[in-house]
Amino acid sequence: MAKVIMTADDSTSIRQMVSFTLNQAGYDVIEAEDGLDAADKLAGIHVDMLLTDLNMPNKNGLELIEWVRSMPRFKFMPIIMLTTEAETEMKQKGKAAGATGWIVKPFKPEQLLALVKRILR
Amino acid sequence: MNESNRFIEEFCHEAEELLSGVEDAVLDIEENPGDQEAVNRLFRAMHTIKGSGSMFGFDAIAEFSHHVETAMDKVRNGTVPVTKTLIDLILVSRDRITAMLAEANGDGPPADPREGEKIIASLKALLSSHGAAAPDENPPKETPEQASEPAKPVQQNQAVYRIRFSPDPDIFFTGMDPVILLYDLADMGECSVVAQTEKVPDLENLSPESCYLFWDIILTTAKRINAVKDVFVFVEDKCKIDIKTVEEEVITSEQMPGPRLGDILVERGDIDRKTLDKQFGTRKKIGERLVESGALSKEKIKSALNEQTVVSKMHKSAAASTVRVPSDRLDKLINLVGELVINQARLTQVASNREDTDLGESVEEIERLTGELRDSVLNIRMMPIGTTFNKFRRLVRDLSSQLNKEIELVTHGAETELDKTVLERLDDPLIHLIRNSLDHGVEPPGLRELKGKPAKGTIILSARHKGTNVVITIQDDGAGLNVDTIRQKAVEKGLIPENAELSDKKIFAQIFAPGFSTAKEVTSISGRGVGMDVVKRTIESLRGRIDIDSVPGEGTKITLILPLTLAIINGLLVSIDDDFFVLPLMSVEECVEIKSKEIEMINGRNILNVRGDMVPYIRLRDRFHMGNRRPEKEHIVITDVNDSRIGFVVDHVIGGHQTVIKPLGPAFKNIKDISGATILGDGTVALILDTNVLLESA
Amino acid sequence: MSVQGIIRTSQYLTFKLDNEIYAMDITTVREVLDIIPITKVPQMPDFMCGVINLRGGVVPVVDLRLKFGLKKATSLKETCIVIIEVILDDEQTILGILVDSVLEVISLDPEQIDPPPRIGTRLKTEFIRGMGKKDTEFIIILETTKVFSAQELAIVQAADDMPVPETSEGANAEEEKNE
Numbered sequence: 001m002a003k004v005i006m007t008a009d010d011s012t013s014i015r016q017m018v019s020f021t022l023n024q025a026g027y028d029v030i031e032a033e034d035g036l037d038a039a040d041k042l043a044g045i046h047v048d049m050l051l052t053d054l055n056m057p058n059k060n061g062l063e064l065i066e067w068v069r070s071m072p073r074f075k076f077m078p079i080i081m082l083t084t085e086a087e088t089e090m091k092q093k094g095k096a097a098g099a100t101g102w103i104v105k106p107f108k109p110e111q112l113l114a115l116v117k118r119i120l121r
Numbered sequence: 122m123n124e125s126n127r128f129i130e131e132f133c134h135e136a137e138e139l140l141s142g143v144e145d146a147v148l149d150i151e152e153n154p155g156d157q158e159a160v161n162r163l164f165r166a167m168h169t170i171k172g173s174g175s176m177f178g179f180d181a182i183a184e185f186s187h188h189v190e191t192a193m194d195k196v197r198n199g200t201v202p203v204t205k206t207l208i209d210l211i212l213v214s215r216d217r218i219t220a221m222l223a224e225a226n227g228d229g230p231p232a233d234p235r236e237g238e239k240i241i242a243s244l245k246a247l248l249s250s251h252g253a254a255a256p257d258e259n260p261p262k263e264t265p266e267q268a269s270e271p272a273k274p275v276q277q278n279q280a281v282y283r284i285r286f287s288p289d290p291d292i293f294f295t296g297m298d299p300v301i302l303l304y305d306l307a308d309m310g311e312c313s314v315v316a317q318t319e320k321v322p323d324l325e326n327l328s329p330e331s332c333y334l335f336w337d338i339i340l341t342t343a344k345r346i347n348a349v350k351d352v353f354v355f356v357e358d359k360c361k362i363d364i365k366t367v368e369e370e371v372i373t374s375e376q377m378p379g380p381r382l383g384d385i386l387v388e389r390g391d392i393d394r395k396t397l398d399k400q401f402g403t404r405k406k407i408g409e410r411l412v413e414s415g416a417l418s419k420e421k422i423k424s425a426l427n428e429q430t431v432v433s434k435m436h437k438s439a440a441a442s443t444v445r446v447p448s449d450r451l452d453k454l455i456n457l458v459g460e461l462v463i464n465q466a467r468l469t470q471v472a473s474n475r476e477d478t479d480l481g482e483s484v485e486e487i488e489r490l491t492g493e494l495r496d497s498v499l500n501i502r503m504m505p506i507g508t509t510f511n512k513f514r515r516l517v518r519d520l521s522s523q524l525n526k527e528i529e530l531v532t533h534g535a536e537t538e539l540d541k542t543v544l545e546r547l548d549d550p551l552i553h554l555i556r557n558s559l560d561h562g563v564e565p566p567g568l569r570e571l572k573g574k575p576a577k578g579t580i581i582l583s584a585r586h587k588g589t590n591v592v593i594t595i596q597d598d599g600a601g602l603n604v605d606t607i608r609q610k611a612v613e614k615g616l617i618p619e620n621a622e623l624s625d626k627k628i629f630a631q632i633f634a635p636g637f638s639t640a641k642e643v644t645s646i647s648g649r650g651v652g653m654d655v656v657k658r659t660i661e662s663l664r665g666r667i668d669i670d671s672v673p674g675e676g677t678k679i680t681l682i683l684p685l686t687l688a689i690i691n692g693l694l695v696s697i698d699d700d701f702f703v704l705p706l707m708s709v710e711e712c713v714e715i716k717s718k719e720i721e722m723i724n725g726r727n728i729l730n731v732r733g734d735m736v737p738y739i740r741l742r743d744r745f746h747m748g749n750r751r752p753e754k755e756h757i758v759i760t761d762v763n764d765s766r767i768g769f770v771v772d773h774v775i776g777g778h779q780t781v782i783k784p785l786g787p788a789f790k791n792i793k794d795i796s797g798a799t800i801l802g803d804g805t806v807a808l809i810l811d812t813n814v815l816l817e818s819a
Numbered sequence: 820m821s822v823q824g825i826i827r828t829s830q831y832l833t834f835k836l837d838n839e840i841y842a843m844d845i846t847t848v849r850e851v852l853d854i855i856p857i858t859k860v861p862q863m864p865d866f867m868c869g870v871i872n873l874r875g876g877v878v879p880v881v882d883l884r885l886k887f888g889l890k891k892a893t894s895l896k897e898t899c900i901v902i903i904e905v906i907l908d909d910e911q912t913i914l915g916i917l918v919d920s921v922l923e924v925i926s927l928d929p930e931q932i933d934p935p936p937r938i939g940t941r942l943k944t945e946f947i948r949g950m951g952k953k954d955t956e957f958i959i960i961l962e963t964t965k966v967f968s969a970q971e972l973a974i975v976q977a978a979d980d981m982p983v984p985e986t987s988e989g990a991n992a993e994e995e996k997n998e
Contacts, residue, residue, distance in 0.1 A: 010165065011173045013132035020128075024672075055168045057161075069294070078296035084172050100296035101355035106175035106183075121301060460875035700859060745861030785860075785870070787907040788879040788914065788972050792862055798870060798877040806858040806870050806877055 003120055004028045004046060008038035008064060009053040009082065014105075018051060021109040022116065035059025039067055042074070049120055050079045051103075051112075054090050062090070062097050069098035078119045132177045136222055139166040143215045147208055154203040163211065164193040170218065181237075182221050188241045189214045192248060201251045210247065213240055279310070279343050279536070281367040281431055283389070287335035289359040297356055299332060305352045310342030311536075311586065313431065315424035337424035339367075339431050367428060385425045392417055448541070451501060458491075458498045459689075459781040465491040466802035499686050504544050506584045506593070507535030512548075513555055513582065520559050527566050527576055528559060533583035539591045540686040543663050547593075547683075550656040554595045554679050555580060557653075562599030562677050572674065574598065590707060591685060596678040602671035604628050610637065627765070629669045633657040661813045664690060664705060664796070666762070682707065692780035692799070694807065695758060695771040697742050698750065701807035703780050703799055704769065708760040708812050712774045715757055729757060729768055738768030739815060744794070762816045769815070782809065822949040825929045831951070833925055833958060834901065834918040837889050841918075842925070842951060842960045843903065849913065851921050852900040867972065871915055873902065880915035881967065888941060892919060907969045914967055925958075927951045932960065 005027050007018040019029040032038035036058035050068060054061035061081060068074045081094045081102040091102055103115055143166050149159040167190035175183035195201040217240055223229025288299045306312050314336055321333040346366060353362045386392045396416055411417045465488055472484040510532045521528040563578030570576050581596040604625050611617045611631040631637060635654040660667045665683035684690050692703035713731060729736050738757055757768040780799045796811035831842035857869040857880050866885035870877050880900060884892055892898060897920035905914055935947035945965045951958035
């Protein structure tokens with residue numbers, strides 16, 4: 001069965017690129033446009049991995065990670081942050097909140113795919 | 122290519138929306154300078170434009186918005202107040218980005234770069250006047266480890282690293298499975314891993330959600346130490362990771378003895394010199410004595426022994442001297458060892474029925490020695506694949522000039538060893554596959570440039586070990602396979618029904634069908650009658666499998682998975698009545714228990730519903746006419762052969778079995794479903810099933 | 820009357836099958852085993868009754884009764900496996916032969932051996948090297964190279980899955996099929 005990955009990002013173009021890349025590789029992708037939307041959608045479905053932006057309206061990435069980690073059924077789920085190089089501090093906070101790792105924007109689709117495949121192997 | 126166009130369009134559209142949002146936010150702030158929410162909106166808009174811009178190649182826009190974002194960040198945390206100057210600057214910036222976007226889209230005049238520089242300078246001046254540091258001229262570019270390109274084809278020296286990886290007990294709560302990292306290391310080269318269990322507490326104190334294990338890894342790889350460190354980048358702050366270079370391959374002039382076990386242990390800090398010295402003087406091996414005296418755990422010693430083996434091997438390969446032996450003598454030796462393994466298994470079984478500790482201990486020792494003997498004897502036949510790879514360099518050079526193509530052959534893992542017999546029989550299939558890539562895969566330079574690819578095509582030939590298998594891949598960056606063409610051809614040839622709903626992979630698999638060839642014209646290079654079906658048959662006769670993967674426009678990748686040796690395979694032992702059969706474990710996916718009645722009920726056709734997947738099955742009892750005394754519960758072994766799942770119904774699944782293959786001989790030359798036999802520990806003969814053949818008849 | 824080709828005194832291993840005595844040239848015989856478990860190999864004619872483990876080697880076993888169109892033995896009390904060496908497909912091959920009981924090793928002079936009768940046996944004539952005579956009993960001396968040829972053994976079970984009995988009729992049918 002195809003693994004399900006959620007991408008939470010307020011940028012439509014990035015979300016689409018992530019979706020398209022992962023779909024091509026056979027993953028099922030669920031898009032969320034901000035942290036709140038992600039939390040809403042996560043409530044009802046099974047997800048194998050979360051890719052989240054850090055700066056988002058309504059509930060930012062850090063809050064989303066903390067919330068997800070507090071849910072028993074997601075306590076071991078891999079969470080990858082999409083960060084920009086300037087956000088070293090945010091990266092640390094994200095790790096402290098329970099993120100598994102990160103990928104630095106800009107990234108190429110194949111880099112994203114390599115990371116996802118590696119973590120979900 | 123159209124896809125990325127779509128994203129670019131989407132980005133422009135998104136950016137325009139964000140920019141009009143900027144205008145609103147600015148007006149809100151002007152009205153109410155304390156409107157934190159509007160400031161946040163502004164920051165996020167700039168942040169998104171920067172992030173997405175860089176993703177889709179708008180580097181100038183990304184760079185410019187980075188400065189505005191930094192300014193907004195300072196406003197957000199209160200370092201810089203909202204002033205008329207600031208608001209003007211933001212509005213100018215906004216217009217500037219709009220102009221840059223229009224330019225990038227080709228529907229605007231080129232934006233004057235000097236204007237941009239002026240705005241940035243003003244922003245910086247504003248920030249520094251408020252004591253906030255100006256944004257970095259060039260934000261330090263982090264190199265994410267994912268960005269590391271596949272290793273360059275440069276022949277690098279191998280190095281041996283000793284790694285101790287002690288994960289944080291809470292590592293699972295970060296969503297990271299430490300085993301992933303071990304796999305990553307294993308992908309880098311030859312890797313031996315020993316799990317250290319000394320920190321595992323008693324059962325009553327054990328939390329199932331904590332990680333108590335730590336690992337000692339000896340990795341031999343051509344990669345640099347930074348690449349090894351990069352594997353751990355996600356966990357380095359919480360976990361203890363110790364990476365040391367043990368040995369770099371230098372060609373030593375004289376044969377040098379490998380390091381001594383004791384020295385390795387002291388160097389690792391597992392033991393001090395004094396304790397070690399105490400142990401000398403008796404006759405037993407130092408490792409055994411240390412374990413017996415309780416000074417060190419078995420695992421610690423094992424890990425150090427691994428290191429010793431790897432390093433000694435390097436020394437040896439540096440000063441390799443060889444003896445030529447006729448191969449029939451080797452065959453004889455391997456046969457004898459095979460028999461020894463069988464008899465030893467029998468001995469172990471007999472010994473386990475008697476409760477005699479003395480006997481048990483010596484049998485255990487014999488078991489260990491036999492295993493070692495088997496491994497080293499099989500090792501004698503192992504040859505690095507590099508010599509085979511080298512033959513192809515010339516082939517690629519000659520053929521590409523003949524075809525007026527520019528193609529570079531890149532090889533990885535030339536040192537990967539496999540059985541000489543396997544290696545010899547791989548020549549033809551590999552030549553065929555490489556020819557195919559050259560001829561049909563990689564496009565002529567002109568066409569490649571049109572498609573935005575480098576004129577020079579690349580074929581990557583790589584080999585690596587994976588468990589007891591060797592994985593060989595042939596990957597090109599050519600045109601890829603055309604699903605529609607293959608499908609049409611397969612329908613024409615009657616290989617698949619016209620309306621068949623097949624995955625791309627299944628359609629690709631059609632090229633292995635006999636007589637299939639999609640080349641529009643037969644050239645001298647490929648298509649001389651030896652088809653992909655021959656390649657597939659050869660691989661299968663080596664008990665291997667072949668997989669195909671292709672992305673249109675990006676290339677094709679063929680993967681061959683082969684057993685290390687032909688003499689011994691990993692099998693799954695099953696039984697029907699009192700007869701035993703072995704299925705090659707390589708193709709086994711899972712085993713499902715099923716009540717006979719259940720099968721009957723679904724039966725109409727022999728198809729079983731496995732968690733929503735329809736899997737056809739063969740009841741071996743029926744196929745082999747073994748009567749009808751079916752047990753209450755039967756088992757289905759689900760295998761994946763050439764990307765088709767198929768189940769085999771048997772009575773019982775007994776378990777994994779190191780199978781020493783015995784040929785059945787000419788008396789059974791016409792038999793199809795059985796590829797050989799093996800002898801079990803109690804002397805019973807079990808038959809090895811040929812899943813490839815069984816699948817075809819399903 | 821003697822048989823062409825048999826010019827000197829040879830030793831033969833005699834054994835019983837149903838109520839008749841057969842013999843094989845001793846030089847083809849490697850050893851005689853008591854009956855041991857035989858692993859059935861699917862998709863083979865019934866007379867190929869399976870394989871045994873002979874000191875780590877896998878050896879096919881032919882049930883000579885079934886090969887000769889007789890009924891399967893009812894009692895296995897004295898059943899033996901005669902291990903012989905034959906050439907199959909230019910390859911020296913070890914083969915086990917299931918017989919009712921092994922009798923003795925005898926010497927026969929060429930003049931004690933008559934040519935095979937043209938009629939009156941259930942076997943193909945080419946399977947018989949000659950008819951020996953000891954005391955009052957006839958001994959059927961088998962031509963092992965013919966009985967155990969690749970052609971005779973490597974027959975995959977027919978699709979309808981019925982065992983092909985090797986009666987003289989069946990043998991003829993088989994021959995016709997081969998042409």
